[in-house]
Amino acid sequence: MRAMSAIFTKQINDTFKNPTVTMLFILLPAVAFLMVNFMEVPPDVPAFASVAVIAAMGIAMMPLGSMPSYISEDIETSSLRFLVMAGVKPMQYLLGLSAFTLLLASFSMLAFGLIGGLSGGDLLLFLGASIFALLPAIALGALLGIISKNVQQGMTFGAVFGMVLGMIPVFATANESIMNVTNFLFSQQVTNIYMYIVHGPPTYINWSLTEAFIIIGANFIVFATLFFAVYKKKGVSLG
Numbered sequence: 166m167r168a169m170s171a172i173f174t175k176q177i178n179d180t181f182k183n184p185t186v187t188m189l190f191i192l193l194p195a196v197a198f199l200m201v202n203f204m205e206v207p208p209d210v211p212a213f214a215s216v217a218v219i220a221a222m223g224i225a226m227m228p229l230g231s232m233p234s235y236i237s238e239d240i241e242t243s244s245l246r247f248l249v250m251a252g253v254k255p256m257q258y259l260l261g262l263s264a265f266t267l268l269l270a271s272f273s274m275l276a277f278g279l280i281g282g283l284s285g286g287d288l289l290l291f292l293g294a295s296i297f298a299l300l301p302a303i304a305l306g307a308l309l310g311i312i313s314k315n316v317q318q319g320m321t322f323g324a325v326f327g328m329v330l331g332m333i334p335v336f337a338t339a340n341e342s343i344m345n346v347t348n349f350l351f352s353q354q355v356t357n358i359y360m361y362i363v364h365g366p367p368t369y370i371n372w373s374l375t376e377a378f379i380i381i382g383a384n385f386i387v388f389a390t391l392f393f394a395v396y397k398k399k400g401v402s403l404g
Contacts, residue, residue: 172261236310
């Protein structure tokens with residue numbers, strides 16, 4: 166617990182030194198706010214319909230835009246080598262850094278929900294699904310960070326994967342053929358949940374909330390397992 170707390174505190178200090186990456190957690194909710202307040206939509210369309218698209222993109226883009234940068238910076242500055250030699254285990258490192266990212270992203274998702282006018286059960290479902298879907302995104306971000314050779318490569322990996330995972334579900338909601346291909350992705354399933362909140366149960370696909378959460382959980386297990394395997398293989402050679 167002490168190691169995780171130290172990593173969490175270290176990341177807070179690093180953020181104050183270089184807040185550029187963290188600005189993404191503020192930028193996306195700000196875009197959603199502008200869309201709701203300044204974009205003209207039919208009066209029968211709920212505000213959350215516009216917010217849901219940006220929120221779904223944020224699930225992938227916020228963790229994948231930050232985690233690879235955080236980790237690759239630790240590698241490039243040899244901070245991660247020091248942590249490994251000091252006995253920090255993969256689970257401790259991942260949890261400490263993930264807790265920091267998850268906290269920032271959770272505040273952003275709460276902002277999305279409030280901007281979208283959600284309340285009661287819809288808000289709880291939105292936050293629960295969002296936080297759960299952030300877990301595989303964070304684990305994938307950690308994996309991309311650990312295989313990056315420097316900060317530039319880490320940011321590039323994060324930007325590319327974040328854009329792809331964030332944008333594809335938006336197109337898939339309008340094309341059943343694409344959705345049949347992307348249905349195994351956590352970003353697709355959380356987008357489906359958001360659409361469920363807006364429109365109710367979908368009629369064009371055989372889908373359920375239980376299935377969505379199972380797929381999201383499976384994504385997390387796969388990405389977390391890959392992270393631990395790569396971390397263990399590299400060991401003290403990191404950095």
